[in-house]
Amino acid sequence: MSEVVKKKSLTAEDWQEAALNVIAHQGVGAVAVEPLARELGVTKGSFYWHFSNRMDLVKQSLKKWRLGDKKLVEETILTIKNPKKRLLAWFKLSAEPIQTHLIYSTLLADRSHTLISKILKEITLERLGHLQQSYREMGFDEKFAKAQSLLAYSVYVGFLHMSKTLYGSLPDSKKAEEYAKFVSKQLLS
Amino acid sequence: MSEVVKKKSLTAEDWQEAALNVIAHQGVGAVAVEPLARELGVTKGSFYWHFSNRMDLVKQSLKKWRLGDKKLVEETILTIKNPKKRLLAWFKLSAEPIQTHLIYSTLLADRSHTLISKILKEITLERLGHLQQSYREMGFDEKFAKAQSLLAYSVYVGFLHMSKTLYGSLPDSKKAEEYAKFVSKQLLS
DNA sequence: GTAATACCATACGCCACAGTATGGAGTGCT
């Protein structure tokens, strides 16, 4: 018997996860109330009890995603003391086939709402800061660290899109390994 | 008096250009018949004389874009004999603030139609081929040329998105210069 | 000058989804 428990009622989080799944694969524009309700096996009567409107769902979903992503980075990357190893771990995580990357790369081309642009800018600057910090700790000067971190982050973003374009999805673990290895050699020596 | 000639009637190309403009800034999903007609100062009676339906317009617009982009690359990049100079020109063109980049980067996150995925895959592979060829001509072995071209192309794609995210638009010519210079140093030596 | 053709306006039916209003089943509390 599976561990799937037949829930009597949905929570706001259930809706958010469903929404994030749609965002990851079809973008924010594809988040629609009625289709989501159908998918979840309820009607929109349920939706409008949990959320005030469509944008409310999008907002809360992205907030949830942002928190989860931040936590992931903090726990698996920022805890590493050695800057070079930290960067290496970042490159490797960058190629891991996980949903958070899909969401990020989908949002990147979405200019439908200022909220999204704002979130994106925040996240991007935050991550660039981490990279730059690591490069600085490795001994590089400010200017180089800045340029190099921008370059490295561009590689990350670009690789995400390339993977989706060429393979239809995110790279598998094997490719992630190769990628991290090559990138490290080119951007970390 | 301006050289704008008051046209009596629209051509299919007029519609395509308007559509490409929308695609560049809001994505394929935002291409709608009636809003476009309003923008062009006509009604959809005009549209359905030139095109059979919405998707027909999208298809033909992307075809037009593809041809133009191909011509641009062939004329400004592929004519350069020296492989190193050719790559340098490519990096520089990559950061130029022109519409074709916007369209490409917008399409990259759009998985709404198999046609788009198909076009993207074609273009991407074609461009990767050019880069790989250049690296090979520079004397690098097959394997390195392949990995390095993927890296370089990732940088291109990533930089496009970064520019839109951080500055709200494409980089200006000055930033393009700096970018090309730094990238060249890192990926071309 | 007349007929054909190119181009467009108007008006229509259709559908998908947003949001509201309201009632009703289930659950826990007392």
Next chain:
DNA sequence: AGCACTCCATACTGTGGCGTATGGTATTAC
């Protein structure tokens, strides 16, 4: 048992865009 609260179904209105049908005007061909 009775009440309140949680969660959802149903039924509605409103809006925006797709595609069609049809008629009208200007241009071109002859």
